[in-house]
Amino acid sequence: MVTGPGPLRESGAVNEASTVDAASTVEEKPTPVLECRSVRKVFRGTTVLDGLNLTVAEHDVVVLIGASGSGKSTLLRCINLLETVDDGDILLDGEEITDPRVNPDKVRQRIGIVFQAFNLFPHLSVLDNITLAPRRVHGKSRAEAEEQAYAWLDRVGLRSHAKEYPDRLSGGQQQRVAIVRALVNNPRLLLLDEVTSALDPQLVGEVLATIRDLRDAGTTMIIATHEMSFARRVADRVCFLDGGSIVEEGPPEQVLGDPQLPRTRAFLQQVTSLRDGSPGGAAAVGSGERP
Amino acid sequence: MAYRRRQTIRSVITAAISTLCVGLLLGFTIVNAPGWDRVQARFFDAEVAWRYLPAILKGLWLNVRLLVFCAIGALALGLAIALVRTLRPSVFFPLRVLATSYTYVFRGAPLIIVLYLFVFGVPGLRLQGTPSVLVLGGIALVITYSAYLAEVFRAGIESVHPSQRAAARSLGLTYRQTMRYVVLPQAVRRVAPPILNDLVALQKDVGLISLAGPVDAIRAAQIGTAETFDYTPYVVAGVLFVLLAIPLVAVTDAVTVRAARRQSAEGAW
Numbered sequence: 001m002v003t004g005p006g007p008l009r010e011s012g013a014v015n016e017a018s019t020v021d022a023a024s025t026v027e028e029k030p031t032p033v034l035e036c037r038s039v040r041k042v043f044r045g046t047t048v049l050d051g052l053n054l055t056v057a058e059h060d061v062v063v064l065i066g067a068s069g070s071g072k073s074t075l076l077r078c079i080n081l082l083e084t085v086d087d088g089d090i091l092l093d094g095e096e097i098t099d100p101r102v103n104p105d106k107v108r109q110r111i112g113i114v115f116q117a118f119n120l121f122p123h124l125s126v127l128d129n130i131t132l133a134p135r136r137v138h139g140k141s142r143a144e145a146e147e148q149a150y151a152w153l154d155r156v157g158l159r160s161h162a163k164e165y166p167d168r169l170s171g172g173q174q175q176r177v178a179i180v181r182a183l184v185n186n187p188r189l190l191l192l193d194e195v196t197s198a199l200d201p202q203l204v205g206e207v208l209a210t211i212r213d214l215r216d217a218g219t220t221m222i223i224a225t226h227e228m229s230f231a232r233r234v235a236d237r238v239c240f241l242d243g244g245s246i247v248e249e250g251p252p253e254q255v256l257g258d259p260q261l262p263r264t265r266a267f268l269q270q271v272t273s274l275r276d277g278s279p280g281g282a283a284a285v286g287s288g289e290r291p
Numbered sequence: 292m293a294y295r296r297r298q299t300i301r302s303v304i305t306a307a308i309s310t311l312c313v314g315l316l317l318g319f320t321i322v323n324a325p326g327w328d329r330v331q332a333r334f335f336d337a338e339v340a341w342r343y344l345p346a347i348l349k350g351l352w353l354n355v356r357l358l359v360f361c362a363i364g365a366l367a368l369g370l371a372i373a374l375v376r377t378l379r380p381s382v383f384f385p386l387r388v389l390a391t392s393y394t395y396v397f398r399g400a401p402l403i404i405v406l407y408l409f410v411f412g413v414p415g416l417r418l419q420g421t422p423s424v425l426v427l428g429g430i431a432l433v434i435t436y437s438a439y440l441a442e443v444f445r446a447g448i449e450s451v452h453p454s455q456r457a458a459a460r461s462l463g464l465t466y467r468q469t470m471r472y473v474v475l476p477q478a479v480r481r482v483a484p485p486i487l488n489d490l491v492a493l494q495k496d497v498g499l500i501s502l503a504g505p506v507d508a509i510r511a512a513q514i515g516t517a518e519t520f521d522y523t524p525y526v527v528a529g530v531l532f533v534l535l536a537i538p539l540v541a542v543t544d545a546v547t548v549r550a551a552r553r554q555s556a557e558g559a560w
Contacts, residue, residue, distance in 0.1 A: 109463030
């Protein structure tokens with residue numbers, strides 16, 4: 001679906017330049033896009049994140065798995081500063097964004113997030129949903145923002161729906177618009193929070209196809225998901241969260257195929273038995289892709 | 292099909308007959324009341340009505356102008372207070388307390404007392420540049436109605452789901468931009484019917500300015516009544532107020548119906 005170099009590539013080029021700069025000063029290792037150090041988050045006495053560590057390099061696709069309440073969504077919301085962490089640091093391109101002196105609006109301009117429930121703005125058309133931030137935050141002209149929006153809509157096959165309002169679209173279409181809305185600002189990092197959980201099974205495939213497409217274009221992503229087969233196909237690294245920290249992480253074949261910890265094994269068994277498929281569960285994604 | 296049509300025709304005829312009966316009964320009772328002749332002469336005198344219509348209409352023009360200014364003022368002030376009341380950061384605690392007390396005090400205080408305080412109390416201070424009684428009365432109306440409107444706006448703002456704010460902020464929009472482009476457009480659409488309803492009430496209450504002395508429609512009617520010992524001018528003013536209200540009431544109803552339809556459409560989805 002990717003035709004020619006999209007905006008992602010451009011941002012990638014800029015990033016490479018900046019990491020080269022960083023590399024020259026800080027030895028060989030390039031600065032990771034995101035680094036979470038001992039992040040802790042407590043909600044009314046319940047510890048949701050308990051000293052979590054996570055590093056995401058440029059172009060990495062990290063998939064977070066774990067039971068409901070294991071802290072996946074909270075972690076994503078903390079990274080995007082929609083929640084404030086109680087302890088620990090989060091660094092974006094080496095800059096400590098959890099520092100209270102940092103302007104969260106400036107940080108969020110560099111991070112995109114897509115929510116489980118789409119959260120499109122119901123009073124704005126698809127086009128206006130997408131161009132709102134480019135125009136109001138990034139100071140683009142209407143013409144420029146719309147041209148860019150149309151290019152993205154073409155890419156996800158929704159150009160003909162540009163003037164429609166979100167309630168006229170299917171769940172899968174809405175979620176693809178939400179992804180475009182986040183990506184049109186060329187974020188350094190894209191966070192996807194259970195983006196297929198609210199969709200009818202037959203609509204899951206089109207959204208997953210869009211995400212795979214982004215991965216191939218080099219987008220740095222953190223994905224919280226329950227779709228194990230999708231995790232296997234798209235992830236560079238799978239992290240299993242339990243009790244507010246990452247207890248097992250590694251390449252998907254290892255974590256999903258040959259988990260080391262009993263906790264991970266127990267979780268995967270539960271998930272796959274729910275989906276009544278083979279442990280790989282490739283059928284789920286495969287069938288989803290067909291119209 | 293034919294049966295259903297017959298049923299419809301029958302129900303229309305039943306409704307017409309029933310309305311006619313009630314109307315006749317009411318009219319008959321009033322016209323045959325022992326004091327009808329005197330009431331007719333004192334309240335429905337066509338000659339008096341015609342004589343005072345121009346003065347009352349002239350007064351009504353004052354009401355209309357006052358209504359426009361008060362409506363704009365009350366909407367703006369009400370929205371501002373609602374925005375202050377919904378500010379979250381703790382720095383704004385004193386402001387929030389002020390705004391909250393404002394809505395408590397001026398929703399509780401009878402309009403007529405606020406009006407008296409402004410139109411008679413403020414000039415009594417003998418300050419330089421005290422505005423005219425008309426302006427002071429307008430301020431009293433704006434203050435009272437903005438307290439009501441503020442609560443309606445606040446309800447609207449709080450009815451917008453937090454996930455909408457989260458989505459807007461996640462795109463890098465500031466608090467102000469989130470309010471301006473995401474929250475308020477949805478909030479105002481949702482509370483448009485009750486807002487318009489309050490404006491209909493305001494339209495009536497601008498007539499209270501007559502207590503302060505300016506010659507509006509009601510004051511003009513009062514003068515007419517004093518001259519003729521006949522209440523017909525009041526009836527004329529009342530009818531004019533109703534006629535003035537009809538367009539706004541109709542708009543309110545239309546907006547309410549549209550909002551209800553949209554809500555059920557959202558629900559269906």
